[in-house]
Amino acid sequence: MARHIYTVPSNASFADALAQGILDQWGANPLELSRVMVLLPTRRACRSLQHAFLRASEGKALMLPRLLPLGDLDPDELLISASDVSVGQGMELDLPPVLSSLRRQLLLSQLVLKWSATQAKLHGSEIIPEDQAVRLAGELGRFLDQVQTEGLNFSELSTLVPEDYAEHWQITLEFLEILTKIWPVVEEATGGIGPAERRRRLLEGQAEFWRNCPPEHPVIVAGSTGSIPAAAELIGVISNLSLGQVVLPGVDFQAVDEVWNDFLKDSSHPQHGLATLLSRLNIGRDEIQIWPCTQEGRAPDERVELIQTAMRPAQSTTEWQGYIARTGPDTFKKALSGVTRIDCPGPGEEALSIALILRSVLENPAKTAALITPDRDLARRVTAEMERWSVKIDDSAGSPLPEAAPAVFLRLTAEMMVSGLAPISLLSALKHPLCAGGMAPGVFNRILRRLEITILRGVRPAPGFSGLLAALDLEKDKDKELCLFVEKIAESAENFTRAIDEGTKSFKELLEGHVGFAETLAATDELDGSERLWAGDDGSATAEFVADLREAVADAPEVSGRRYPELIAALMVGRAVRAPFGAHPRLSILGAIEARLQHSDVVILGGLNEGSWPAEAKSGPWMSRPMRKDFGLPQPELQVGLSAQDFVQAFCAPEVYLTRSEKVEGAPTVPSRWLLRIEALLEGRGLKGLIQNDAEKWLSWAEEKDLPAQRISVKPPAPTPPVSARPRNLSVTRIETWMRDPYALYAQKILNLRKLDPLDADPSGADKGSLIHEALEIFLKRYPDFVPEDGEKQLIAIGEEVFSAVRDRPGIWAFWWPRFQRIAKWFVEEERTRRKRVSKSHVEVVGEIVLKGPAGDFTLTAKADRIDELAAGGLAILDYKTGTVPSAKNVLQGISPQLPLEAVIAVEGGFGILPDEVKELLYWRLTGGEPAGEEKNALGQRGAKEGVSEVSKVALEGVLDLITEFDYQETPYSPRPRPKQALVYNDFEHLARVKEWASSGEGEA
DSSP states (O other), X not given: OOOOEEEEOTTSOHHHHHHHHHHHHHTTSHHHHHHOEEXXXXXXXXXXHHHHHHHHTTTOOOOOOEEEEGGGOOTTHHHHTTTTOGGGTTOOOOOOOBOOHHHHHHHHHHHHHHHHHHHHHHHOOOOOOHHHHHHHHHHHHHXXXXXXXXXXXXXXXXXXXXXXXXXXXXXXXXXXXXXXXXXXXXXXXXXXXXXXXXXXXXXXXXXXXXXXSOOSSOEEEESOOXXXXXHHHHHXXXXXXXXXXXXXXXXXXXXXXXXXXHHHHOTTSTTHHHHHHHHHTTOOGGGEEEOOOOOTTOOOHHHHHHHHHHTOOGGGTTHHHHHHHHOOHHHHHHHTTTEEEEEESSHHHHHHHHHHHHHHHTTSTTOOEXXXXXXXXXXXXXXXXXXXXXXXXXXXXXXXXXXXXHHHHHHHHHHHHHTTSOHHHHHHHHTSTTOOTTSOHHHHHHXXXXXIIIIIBSBXXXXXXXXXXXXXXXXXXXXXXXXXXXXXHHHHTHHHHHHHHTTOOOHHHHHHHHHHHHHHHHOOSSSOHHHHHTOHXXXXXXXXXXXHHHHHGGGOOOOOGGGHHHHHHHHHTTOEEOOOSOSOTTEEEEOTTTTTTOOOSEEEEOOOBTBBTTBOOOOOSSOOHHHHHHHTOOOTHHHHHHHHHHHHHXXXXXXXXXXXXSEETTEEOOBOHHHXXXXXXXXXXXXXXXXXXXXXXXXXHHHHHTSOSSOOOOOOOOOOOOGGGSOSEEEHHHHHHHHHOHHHHIIIIISOOOOOOOBTBXXXXXXXXXXXXXXXXXXXXXXXXXXXXXXXXXXXXXXXXXXXXXXXXXXXXHHHHHHHHHHHHHHHHHHHHHGGGEEEEEEEEEEEEEEEETTXXXXXXXXXXXXXXETTSSEEEEEEESSOOOOHHHHHTTSSOHHHHHHHHHHTTTTSSOOOOEEEEEEEEEOSSSSSEEEEETTHHHHHHHOHHHHHHHHHHHHHHHHHHHTSTTSOOOSOSSGGGOOSSOTTTTTTTHHHHHHTTSSOO
């Protein structure tokens, strides 16, 4: 009996040709057409064929054939096709239900944790954390699916000879006993089976049924290469049916027999799957007929020949010379007419170029376009770029569930609670758009911002809600509102808090407490939390995930509350959100598998880099390549071959764009091996760059898209506020800012701006300095005339009192207290020596003098850390520095004028001390390191010779010049007037947009 084996050429639209061919055979009789059964690789392929029937019938109503995906057959379908055949009446296929992937993962994770606990007892190793166990369980599940898809038996693992492999194979073999010995028992107890096992049994049952009871209606299997053994068996059965037809995609008729045999050996070749299937079915290529299809809208046949030649196995590339010799330049150009290659600098440029191509397609109402790429990052970028034109594009793979807003909110709220309300985790959760805490969103956000500024910025408060409340001042009316705010959130988190703090191991209790807390936080004053949290496509997908978790929660392992967020995140991996409606009808983004049998006028093959397309061939975590071969699993290169087949089919579309990024995350990339083959073939004919002729156009458009219409000249800001608004009172510490960066002074003193403290900050130099200054001040005031024998002990006791205010802030206490103890020892020893030549010390002395300017009086203020009256006469001014000490050069030049100006005030009697000559300007550098402290002359050796009075005179003249200059409104507060003397730490530099005008050459950089 002649078998009906066909192939659709690669350059023809498979779905359209298949639909038209079926209509030509059975379309005259609608009832006959409805009896035809068509088996296709995927559900998307079924939808694609439906659309093809619609196009073929020009929109007329049709009774379509039964379209079934090979990967998801219905057991009831087994008996429908032969219900009238008496032989089949007794045949039944009673399959257990599918065990959900989530439930299987949780069950396997229990087994992984038990195995880990056993190993820990035997070998003293650490027990695997729960989230890692879940991830390992996911890998075990995928390995189980591979084995069951191939119909292998785990008992064969024991037949592998361990001494042939690395030593760690023994450990792996022991670990895999989870699947070989324990899992079958667990699976039987559940009453279900895995999806791969059920699919294999269905395909085998269908094949057996039709082998014994041939259907009395036509059966067509189309588009499949039989990569699944059970599917290949079913295709073989259908090929022997009197009413069966097999339609294969793009069989290569041009390869000679020797080359065809090479296809069988090279699993990475695009024809390997077809060659293997035909060999298994004992079908020669001479038995295959061309499925009838029109030439209209097809790419030239020359392109098919070119790509098939370019993809020859390595040992057969000697054919290239003959092909190049017999093929003229015009044939090459005809073959590649409509093919454009675009090498982009990076992923951003690639995504925008692709978006521009897709957008151009929409100018023609009759055209369709598809981006085919396995690179999910590229797909997301293109989706975002299309929003420039308010075009929503259908991405077949959807978006990852962990990135959906409700899923992110769930993870953030879990991390917030487990972290003990650490500021960053707390604000990440509470600032999420879904969070409103039962209040109007605007009110909630206003109070939250106040809470952030009041206690969350700076050093971290004590952990938990009690820590937040302790950091608030209950005496302030404004803080009472914040207390009520914190208490309300604490109340909503009560169950979740209890589950975490009490160390429960119940995943169910943690999950219910968490979901209840998230729903309460999501509520507004008008909407219930569940209405907001589970709304939309993202919400529905997240709600489905939570429902699946609740259903499988009885099979979850015991989990520590501290590992709960990681466990939730691990369980979300692999799930996706797919939007069913609202996408553009003529544009789509497809993965390589989803693109099979699809039809588009314009096809963009994106992400054509090694490691992306094709993906890296990995043997997996459980077996090496030799082990896979001995066990019977296919080699990883088989997936490369299937991917190559998808590339060849897509390359033969009428209009094709090939895109790649030359760099990804700053690292150079390697073009896909398929691009390199095409490039090598063209270079052999002297036509290198033939398919890159239009690339520059798209790249230049992409580059110009984000450029401003005209160059904007950026100049340094030069604000000139009225003289009446300018400060008439400055401390000596602000004079340096005024000199080095007037704009910073303008922002601080005129605009009244201040930098917010960072979140969860480490103890800053200012925090440390304030505490140390306060302790030293108390000590000197308590012992103004002498240093007690136990001076170090007394100073440390004073320090304990001062630091007690921040003892509940572990960052300050743990970091600075040991340093203060070392400082106390140095300070007391130094003070004993210094007291011998000091008659009296004044600490934290406030003073001022009034200077004259064109616009009136100007008050210069100061707060000296310490002024000593020397026994020999004169004054010494000391400044405690817990950070960097100004250089003597800057002090002498008047750039760091703090101490010289304090000397001016002291000489004028501005500190309330009898005026006297200032003989010493000293810095005491107190770091608590090695050394703990040291004394430095502010003027250095050269300044000591010049004298304090001369340096003070220079500093005073500098201040008077500033007052005179800025008392005129025409004088602007310019940023960085002297770039080499710019402030090292400037909180307002970004407001002055220094990087913009400095790089543009408008200002001095």
